[in-house]
Amino acid sequence: DIQMTQSPSTLSASVGDRVTITCRASQSIISWLAWYQQKPGKAPKLLVYMASSLESGVPSRFSGSGSATEFTLTISSLQPDDFATYYCQQYNSYSTFGQGTKVEIK
């Protein structure tokens, strides 16, 4: 089974900060990686797929990069609406999620 490890688990940041979240796969998943945002009491929302493709309607301050086993999600200038928990997901072999990164207000 492919394991996904996100870091950090929690991130404290201020509005306007550049934020980077890392996701590592236990084996190569090529570019079969997605990122989701989840707010309390809500279903996850797709942000990025294929490691770097932005889902329609997602603000351009979000970007994804990486390949093989190391991937990043970057928020270029954190906005108040971005405080949430973020998950990566590999879909190279079935599906596995990272444990999540909570972005909280500093």
Next chain:
Amino acid sequence: EVQLVESGGGVVRPGGSLRLSCAASGFTFDDYEMSWVRQAPGKGLEWVSGLNWNGGSTGYADSVKGRFIISRDNAKNSLNLQMNSLRAEDTALYYCARSHSSGYYDYWGQGTLVTVSS
């Protein structure tokens, strides 16, 4: 508008069974693979099970293999999850999710809560 509406959750005793359903609308249901993803209270997301467009190919997480059965009824635009031999660790919010052809989830329902407790 794509809509996924889960139902069937509730409180069940350990060892019991429950059947979840997901009603899909707003898209051609049999064009898509579908999955169940769960989230235990205060925890992260866990893929549970998925199947292809006609139900001929299915997959399960090791944690539910042999206990859960996923199925679909394309005539009724419905996805189902039969959950048997339930355990306390199956307590979670169960989401129905539409899979893009490559495997990521582009639409999610709001979830149905399953609580396994004596």
